Amino acid sequence: MKFKLIKETKEYFGKTLHRIESLKDFNDIKKGEKGGWVEKEGNLSQDENAWVYGNAQVSGNAQVSGNAQVSGNAQVYGDAWVYGNAWVYGNAQVSSNAQVYGNAQVYGNAQVYGNAQVSGDAQVSGNAQVSGDAWVYGDARVYGNAQVSGDAWVYGDARVYGELKLIGGYFYHLKSKTEEIEKVELEDGYELLCSNPKLDETKEESLVGKEVEVKIDEKVYKAVIQEA
Numbered sequence: 001m002k003f004k005l006i007k008e009t010k011e012y013f014g015k016t017l018h019r020i021e022s023l024k025d026f027n028d029i030k031k032g033e034k035g036g037w038v039e040k041e042g043n044l045s046q047d048e049n050a051w052v053y054g055n056a057q058v059s060g061n062a063q064v065s066g067n068a069q070v071s072g073n074a075q076v077y078g079d080a081w082v083y084g085n086a087w088v089y090g091n092a093q094v095s096s097n098a099q100v101y102g103n104a105q106v107y108g109n110a111q112v113y114g115n116a117q118v119s120g121d122a123q124v125s126g127n128a129q130v131s132g133d134a135w136v137y138g139d140a141r142v143y144g145n146a147q148v149s150g151d152a153w154v155y156g157d158a159r160v161y162g163e164l165k166l167i168g169g170y171f172y173h174l175k176s177k178t179e180e181i182e183k184v185e186l187e188d189g190y191e192l193l194c195s196n197p198k199l200d201e202t203k204e205e206s207l208v209g210k211e212v213e214v215k216i217d218e219k220v221y222k223a224v225i226q227e228a
Contacts, residue, residue, distance in 0.1 A: 005041060015059055017037040017038065020037070021034050022034075035051055036070065038058045043058040044063075045065035048065065049066075050065050050066055050069070053071035056071050056073065058077065059076075059077045061079045062081065063080075063082070064081075066083040066085065068082045068088075069086075071088075072092075072107075073090065074107075076095070079096065080099070082101070084101040086105070088105075088107070090108045090125075091109045092106045092112075096115070098117070098118075099117045103120065106123075106125070108126045108128075110129070111129045115132065116130045116136075118135075119135075122142075123140075126143040126144045126145065126161075128143050128144060128148075128160075130149070132149040134148045135153045136153075136154045140157070144164075146162060148160060148166045149165075152169055153172075158173060179195055181194075184199070207225045208226065210225050212225060
């Protein structure tokens with residue numbers, strides 16, 4: 001075991017939360033160091049380096065595991081799961097059945113809830129909200145007062161910000177208004193989207209029908225290359 005619940009408690013919306021204390025040194029935590037608040041031992045994995053810091057709290061059936069960190073005044077509750085190398089901090093909230101994992105970060109006053117997922121190297125911050133069945137991943141950023149909900153997917157290097165509200169579709173690239181998107185046709189019915197493409201269109205010369213000489217044991221033989 002790496003932590004225990006100590007006698008220090010507080011009430012939060014009818015739930016009793018317990019301060020945690022480390023039982024050993026691990027990661028940046030020292031033995032005897034006090035952490036944040038959990039409702040029960042099952043809220044924080046006893047394995048690996050996951051930790052709840054400061055005034056952060058985890059309650060309900062929520063779980064924090066792997067190397068995940070919850071810090072600041074962040075809250076994780078409901079059936080939410082924060083794992084991998086994810087980091088939830090500031091005043092952020094992750095709730096319902098939401099999942100935050102990979103190297104994802106949720107911070108500021110951001111909220112992730114419903115069945116939403118934030119993963120990869122994605123970041124959700126500011127006053128942004130990600131909810132419903134939405135998925136934010138890759139190197140995507142959602143911030144400001146933006147909202148991503150429904151079955152919208154935001155990924156790649158997409159940036160969703162301001163007052164933008166997405167309720168469906170796929171959003172995967174940010175470009176300037178002056179950037180022209182071109183297409184390169186592929187052989188299997190697909191097209192490759194690109195900008196300022198440069199292609200090597202040199203065609204390889206066929207050797208079929210060419211006469212070649214082969215030297216074996218000081219003897220020179222001539223042959224014509226046939227098609228396979």
